[in-house]
Amino acid sequence: MITDFSQRLIVQEVSPRDGLQIEPTWVDTADKIALIDQLSLAGFSRIEAGSFVSPKAIPALRDGDEVFRGIRRQPGVIYVALIPNLRGAQRAIEAGADELNLVMSASQTHNRANMRMGCEQSLAGFAEVVSLASGTGLSLNGSIATTFGCPFEGRIDEDRVLQIVDAYLALGMHGISLADTTGMANPRQVFALVQRVLTRVPASALTLHFHNTRGLGLSNVLAAYEAGARRFDASLGGLGGCPFAPGASGNICTEDLVNMCDEMGIETGIDLAHLLTMSRRLPELLGHEMPGQVAKAGRNRDLHPAPENLPG
Ligand code: COA
Ligand code: ZN
Numbered sequence: 276m277i278t279d280f281s282q283r284l285i286v287q288e289v290s291p292r293d294g295l296q297i298e299p300t301w302v303d304t305a306d307k308i309a310l311i312d313q314l315s316l317a318g319f320s321r322i323e324a325g326s327f328v329s330p331k332a333i334p335a336l337r338d339g340d341e342v343f344r345g346i347r348r349q350p351g352v353i354y355v356a357l358i359p360n361l362r363g364a365q366r367a368i369e370a371g372a373d374e375l376n377l378v379m380s381a382s383q384t385h386n387r388a389n390m391r392m393g394c395e396q397s398l399a400g401f402a403e404v405v406s407l408a409s410g411t412g413l414s415l416n417g418s419i420a421t422t423f424g425c426p427f428e429g430r431i432d433e434d435r436v437l438q439i440v441d442a443y444l445a446l447g448m449h450g451i452s453l454a455d456t457t458g459m460a461n462p463r464q465v466f467a468l469v470q471r472v473l474t475r476v477p478a479s480a481l482t483l484h485f486h487n488t489r490g491l492g493l494s495n496v497l498a499a500y501e502a503g504a505r506r507f508d509a510s511l512g513g514l515g516g517c518p519f520a521p522g523a524s525g526n527i528c529t530e531d532l533v534n535m536c537d538e539m540g541i542e543t544g545i546d547l548a549h550l551l552t553m554s555r556r557l558p559e560l561l562g563h564e565m566p567g568q569v570a571k572a573g574r575n576r577d578l579h580p581a582p583e584n585l586p587g
Contacts, residue, residue: 278501283542285506286529287321287482288314291342292357293526294514296326296333300562304338308345310560313553314511315349318545323376323508326357327366332391333518343370355416359390359397364404374414376452377401381436382425385456389420389519398442405447416450417443418484422468424459426521433468440475450480452508455495457520458488462498469502484508485527486515487566492527493535500541507532511550512557512565528567530554534574547574 291311295302302310311324324346330337339356348354356372358364367375379397380386386394401417408415419439424430440451453472465483472481483499483506485492496507513528530550536543547569554570 276501280539280541282500282505283544284500284536285320286532286543286545287323287355287506287508288317288319288511288529289323289484289508289526290314290511290514290529292323292326292336292355293508293516294510294512295335297516297518297523298335298514298561300560301335302560304341304345306560307338307342310511310553311342311346311354313549315347315352317549317553318543320351320544321353321355321374323355323357324372327363327370327372328357328359340366340370343367343372353414357418358404360400361403361407364407368407368411368413372413374416374450375404375408376416376418377404377448378418378420378454379439380420380425380456381431381439382421382428384427385421385425385520388427389517394439398446401443401446409447414450415448416452416482417446417448418452418454419443420454420456420517421520422453422460423455423464424457426457426459426523430459433471436468437471437475440472444475450482451476452482452484454484454508455486456517457523458486458491460485460495461491462494465495465498466502469499469504473503478503478505482506482508486524487513487527488522488524493532496527496532496535511567512554512570513567514557514561514565525566528565528569530569531567534569538575 325339353373355374356367357376485495509529509532510526513525515526516523533545
């Protein structure tokens with residue numbers, strides 16, 4: 276197989292949602308808006324800017340309405356809102372979201388832990404969201420959490436995932452995301468599943484969402500890219516994680532992903548220097564170090580002066 280590296284890789288930035296949802300430190304609404312406004316200038320075409328879930332479930336994002344109303348929208352950027360139910364969809368539409376990201380887990384147990392309901396109930400709610408959104412021009416994306424493994428149930432059967440993809444398409448979703456909620460995916464598994472899903476969904480409508488919990492995040496990106504996937508979620512600094520999945524940790528790190536693409540000659544359209552400047556401010560905002568690597572190491576081209584007195 277020969278991979279065509281001239282195919283652009285689209286990065287959807289998710290730090291304002293997945294990144295902040297698990298942070299113990301409260302981030303002021305103005306700081307969230309400033310983060311999104313800066314991200315909007317980095318070259319992303321898609322930013323998941325928040326969620327409209329129960330404020331008791333995710334207190335860190337309870338100000339989603341004000342955040343969406345406060346951001347300075349850049350033309351060409353799609354601002355996505357994660358929602359769990361009809362109430363979330365109503366709030367997101369009122370706040371001006373461009374796209375709704377409807378989330379359910381492949382695993383019943385994780386869906387009950389995360390959404391407090393079974394998968395059938397989630398799907399019934401999504402049907403109501405589809406009715407609400409019909410005729411509005413709003414784009415709908417269906418995410419499948421725990422696609423590659425669940426911290427409660429273990430490995431998820433591929434056919435189970437494909438059934439949910441089919442159910443989402445039958446409902447009328449425009450896009451599909453396969454989410455590796457706690458970094459259980461491996462490149463071989465990713466390659467196989469992406470190939471199968473791409474027989475149902477065009478690459479332009481498929482997103483892969485990886486967490487780096489077991490260090491396989493960027494390997495999984497490459498496996499998915501080689502199988503034909505083109506859209507990937509990533510989070511500035513490598514922030515992120517689901518508070519209702521034991522052992523969850525950060526998304527793949529945006530600047531590490533963009534650096535890899537830059538070095539490999541895969542176009543992303545994203546300004547790495549701008550990202551690095553932003554990422555290096557995160558420890559001050561959140562009070563801890565970031566898991567991302569390139570913000571600490573610098574780019575390959577950020578060379579150091581040679582030591583003095585080298586032997587001749
Ligand atoms: N936005 C704001 N409030 C909401 C809401 C939404 N989308 N959906 C429900 N609520 C409120 C209800 O009004 C109710 O409020 P009250 O207690 O003041 O009356 C409360 O939340 C409980 O509502 P209920 O329908 O009984 O929900 P629940 O307690 O069974 O929880 C979810 C179900 C889906 C709302 C909740 O589990 C949730 O928000 N999960 C999302 C978790 C998440 O974001 N995980 C990470 C991303 S995948
Ligand atoms: Zn995630």
